[in-house]
Amino acid sequence: GDSVTQMEGPVTLSEEAFLTINCTYTATGYPSLFWYVQYPGEGLQLLLKATKADDKGSNKGFEATYRKETTSFHLEKGSVQVSDSAVYFCAPGYSGAGSYQLTFGKGTKLSVIP
Amino acid sequence: DGGITQSPKYLFRKEGQNVTLSCEQNLNHDAMYWYRQDPGQGLRLIYYSQIVNDFQKGDIAEGYSVSREKKESFPLTVTSAQKNPTAFYLCASSMRRSGSNEQFFGPGTRLTVL
Secondary structure: OOOEEEOOOOEEEEOOOOEEEOEEEOOOOOOEEEEEEEOOOOOEEEEEEEOOOOOEEEEOOEEEEOEOOOOEOOEEEOOOOHHHOEEEEEEEEEEEOOEEEEOOOOOEEEEEEO | OOOEEEEOOEEEEOOOOOEEEEEEEOOOOOEEEEEEEOOOOOEEEEEEEEEOOEEEEOOOOOOEEEOOOEOOEOOEEEOOOOOOOOEEEEEEEEOOOOOOOOOEEOOOEEEEEO
């Protein structure tokens, strides 16, 4: 079935460090790709998305590029802040049987220390 | 403001009791979803509904039931048949169209079985 693999956490970085969270997915069809963020005790918020090959999604300094050849959608940020501490989920979206569903990775917990 | 509301935020249940979690959206979305989140795990799909009066089982539907009598509402009942119900439950909704259907999430309900 459809699946996604995320870099396991937790990840601890110092403020202003560079962040990469790896994400790869199974290439069933041609999914749209999403990154969601979850702050403690809250629901998920969409961080960014990309809908076709070579698209770059970006938001709040975070970026991810849709790499069809490597079936990857790695999340990056050049300089993290303490406020970026959260859990990040990679989620490809697949259509099938008249419905559209997201498949979520297990999440990567990021802690940024001052 | 448009959005998704879930109530209650915290819920306690005795073993053997059924309990119903509320999910309401005013985004005029056709599709609604229920997910379960356990510590260190990704989101697992319980049930989803693409239109009113229709719903489908997700990956872990056993011990749960839903209804979709109104477009705005998608309540989830956790029955006594669910052997390990303590978890964080998230409701989501999305437009029902082809393409990049991002899902919008509610704040979640944390259910604890005493």
